[in-house]
Amino acid sequence: MELAPMDGNVEEDKTYNNLLKKFKIAVLFTLPVFIISMSAMFALMCTNILQRRLQQPFQ
Incomplete structure (x- = not known):
């Protein structure tokens, strides 16, 4: 039983890569703000x- 087709949809790969790139940029800009705060x-x-x-008293 296959959950996803094995032919590989090129448009889905482009969308995934685009969202992954945006996520990495968001993390890049969020980390310094989080560390400073x-x-x-x-x-x-x-x-x-x-x-x-x-x-505390020294013993």
């Missing part, structure tokens, strides 16, 4: 951990 949260988390460590 999450860096503040990561820095805040690191400072909180550091403050907790420094408040």
Whole structure:
């Protein structure tokens, strides 16, 4: 039982490649924005951990 024809539709391949290219471009532009926006949260988390460590008495 075949789910897709084996002859290979050229138009579907072009559409797939076009959408794949657009997806890669979208990821390329999204990652820097995501990293910049999450860096503040990561820095805040690191400072909180550091403050907790420094408040504990040394043993």
